[in-house]
Amino acid sequence: MKHAAARFFFCLLIPVAGIFNTTHAQTPFPYDTRSDSISIVHYNIHLDLQDFSTFVLKGHTQVIFKPKVNNITEITLDLMGPTVDSVHDANGNLLSFTPAPLGFKVSLGGTFNTGDSTSVEIFYHGTTVQDPTFGGFYFNSAYAFNVGVSLDDIPHNYGKTWFPCFDNFITRSAYDLFVTTLPTHDAACGGVFQGTVMNPDLSETHHWKVFQPIPSYLISVAVSNYVFVNSSFTDYQNNPVPVKLAAHASDTTPMKNSFVNLENAFDIFESRFGPYRWDRVGYVLVPMTAGAMEHAMNIAYPEIIADGSLTYQSIMAHELSHHWWGDLVTCRTAEDMWINEGSAAYCEYVFKEGLSGRAAYESQVRNEHKELLRTCHMDDGGYWPLSGVPQAHTYGNTTYLKGADMIHTLRGYLGDSLFFNGLKTLLEQNQFSDMDAIEYRDDLSAITGFNLTNFFADWIFQGGWPHVSIDSLTIVQNGVQHDVTVHLKQKLVGRTNYSNQIPLTLTLRDDNWNTYETTIHSSGMNNSVTVSVPFIPTFGYLNRDELISHAVTATYTTVTTTGTKNLSHSNMLLQVQNVSDSVFVLVEHNWAAPDPVIDWESGKLISPQRYWRIDGIWNSGFNANATFRYSGQISGGNAFLDHLLITGTEDSLILLYRPDRSVDWVEFPTYTKNFGNVTDKTGTLNAINVQKGEYAIALKGWHLGLNEWNEESNATLYPNPANGFVSVESNVTADRIVISDAMGRLVEQRLNPGAKADFVTASWKKGTYWVTGYSRDKSVFRKLLVVQ
Template identity: 20%
Template sequence: MKISVLTGILIALSAFTALDASDGYPVDKGINVLHYTFTINLEDTTDRIDVVSELTILMTLKTRILGLDLTGLNDKGKGMIISDVLLRDQKLPFSHLNNRISITLPDSLSVPGEFKIRIHYSGIPADGLIISKNKFGDRTFFGDNWPDRARNWLACVDHPSDKATVEFIVKAPGHYKVVGVGYLAGEYAFEPLNPVGKYRVTRWREDVDIPTKVMVIGLADFAWETSGFSKGVPVQTWVYSEDRLEGFTDYQPGADILTFFQDLIGPYSYEKLANVQSKTIYGGMENSSCIFYYEGSVNGKSKMHSLLAHEIAHQWFGDAVTEKDWHHVWISEGFATYLEAVYADSLIPGRSLAKSMEEMREQVIISYKRDPKPVIDTTITNYMELLSTNSYQKGAWVLHMLRQELGEDTFWKGIRQFYMEYQNKNALSSDFCRVMEEVSGLPLRKFFHQWLEVAGQPDLSWSWDYDAKNNSITIDLTQNGSGEPFAFKLPVRITNETGSAVMNTTPPVTERQTRITFPVDFKPSAVVLDPEVTLLFTQSLVVR
């Protein structure tokens, strides 16, 4: 069945709308946070933190109410209580309800113009800043913001669309070492007038715009070293002091992996890269220039290559190029998953790209049977649900199939162009589609529509028949299902009994029913669909 003109128009419009979909966050288009300075006091005697958040804001449209995110006090006594909000020395009226701060701005502010707001608050973080003990029983502090958990300890615009530079000024007992995003801007001993013990003030500053999901600090009894350099970028290892020998070995590949991706994609955005043993709730968390790994990742077995590659790949996609909308998180997770597989194909023995993609295909198929949803699923409101096979493995498959569609050189040229255009900015799926269309000269909206917005993948029933009289082979294909049929190129390999004769062809498939007939100059004994693992699909061979 051919797609009617009207149906084609509706698909194109649907693709444009969903590829630009909004997650519903109340974005104030007249407000842009340029810089955060978080001054944080931490203690050993209490989990209560004292914070001053100073925001440098550019206002481009007249705004009466400034809205920010900060989790308030809950029924367990955790959360933040605001003591005051200041514009210079002027106290501003505010409300703090439903984890949102609403600040009334004076009419005197210029438009366009910059101003600074200081918010003083304190409390025990309900989440976001993980205050706990590590596996050695030592007290630690680790920021763990993804997806929108920064608001539990940082007053901010807690959405990936508003990227800013940041500085952390941390006052803590002197036995802690502090690591953070960006570069070390200062460190000195601090002794209060009535000291219980000596304190240290540490400043970490990031001068590149990053989203709040990856703005973090970590405090522990760390041992650290510079393990190498990648095109002038220092690569550091930070591990618990008791794990020093194992950790320095396990995280050693970091510099080489960083160089691999710089050569493949483009220049690294940040001042350093620190690989950090931590208490993150995830296996790894791609904080900009300061990646946190789960504490059990250090074991002295030097088996960290894949996890390191995934999180370091995020420094390009997820951090430097950030999804503008949560529903487009595949730009982060799908890209990192695919780049991890590309790295493994090049440098990890036994981890071919075909093997990785075959494993991922099985995961996608199983996930679809359990929960048939598209990659861009605008029904999701709990963003933890985005940590799914769709965002990771199916997102990786979208890139893998695009690579086959465009060819090797054009695909990587497009990836580099996408990175160059959106480095340290935000992007949507529609932006990626546009860049790849411009680079390739091909219309790709249907490709992105069917693989990102439509649940599932082609489910093929097929058979083949050899006509000895006419020296031809016929393949009959049926796309099962009730929706619009997928459009794709189907790799086919035909061999004789001994394997000495091989014929490869890639016919286009666009209809519900497809019959393909072509000549062969040998008697075929086997027909294999997708022998190189380049198509996401399921199949069943019907024996005649």
């Protein structure tokens, strides 16, 4: 499914502070246990969808099932919206039923054991239910169709809005659908068309059959005055695969034009993920604006985006890819929706790579990664682990876009051959079944021979991001070679645990453009790696190939002309004043707290969110200025860059600099400030004759106005500055208080603190700390604390 909240037609930004960190305990999530005792093997669904005036659905569904355990005397089925009229057993006898939370419970009138097979048939009618945002059964004057999931309802599965079922991700069944329509209408359903019967009253009953076992949310029906466009693809074994597109007659040509690369997508996904295991490819146009839905072999696709252009072809590819990720292999619970939607979002990148080349793939990954670092935790209200996203955020950007970003990182860990061959085998071994993140990890580890424990612990089971940088280089000559010890430093963004064995490409260079590259690994807060290099490097950098999506976005550029260079990926403008020969410029935008100011009593409050590093191969003829944009805004294209630092006016902002990490931060000697309106929280700081080193935005003299930082009335800190202890009093209910240092590291956390909480600060280092209160994962107060 591709929907609006995952940057489809729009992106809703929620201006709240994200939770500090959360980690999945790596135990299975609760699931619908009905499937442990009963296997529903087949549904015969009969629908009458002729009432386009009062929009009443009439139906009866036969549910054929087999007990998995003995002594089954009842079955509970889900149904939402229509009213149950009667229930019958396999012999037509009436059965009693009672309401249940999401449907009804049927007394079977006997006891059934393993080896038995029986059925119940439910007759029902009524108006249908829709999620106001997305999902349900839609019935209007021109269309009747279902969308199998709800964005807002929990549980999300919405098969139950049009037939009684076990509505979960686990139970897989075959289906026959018999859909009675007006003679001017046709029915597009999943599966293989079996034929149409003309009824005495001139209505028509269309029969479709789904042979492959699928969950209830993936079966589909759509009724309108459809016409079908039929064609076929050739699969990798030279077998024909039927293709059926359903649309109003006036929409068929634009649809075909928008889908000119559908066969390319099919070929790309087969080559990358293995054979297409379904009876046909199918799309049906429906009047939705909030997204598309990956119903098996009958994808519900918004008619508004089948407009004849290729603007939305990534949506087309996304939905097709679900026939590998989501339909063929399905997440066991919503908490692991990344297996479905993160994978399909990643397949958009794979589609672009197959269609336009590696550079196009890298560009899309790079752009999405930058936006994730800036906004994902704000969009979704927290730094959630990929496995364990709360169901209120199942269909958010963590699942979709961060899911894709982490799968890109998995590819970086494994390399292309192991990655794609491993995923092919994973799909082969788990086809038509469900899985969770733990099984995914263990199966792929066994298939590839690569132990993925660290990868899943660091990228799937933990929220936030790691940030890795080169702290310093130590160089010792060893014969004609030079032993270079690379001292690595790891920081935490929205998480509490350091990562282990992150593979990163190390690049070392000297002023003569000599280059050495190898792969090294970052583990823990600090570690060192020694490599042998045939020259004396003057600087180094990590992740040039961007195979690993950590909390850095960087620009590498060779400059040969004067003028302004928009280094948008690094959030900086470079104004080249003079260049006499080619120079290499590296600008890293680090989405992590910079090292704190050592002389904290100087009153410089450094940004807790980001800093820059500038380096490269420069000569005496190179001179440039640099423009650093700041923004404390919480909406718009520059939102959430500095909102934790800039909470008031801008006139105290300064630009800090240090040439390397062996010295403290100082104010850069030559720069200008462009505040504009000092209350709009946006502007620029412009460094004149920029130098190599690190740069950060800060507030000067903040300690003289400490009370202004703590003027928020929801909580009080005292004494502040603290010397040994601090008390936090709040007049709002907080379910936890989180204290983090200037680098964003967790110092202490208190659950259910009540109206007053005391903290002993005697062992804390002198400096500044953030005290944040949360209620249901949203910030209710945020205070600045000084510890003396």
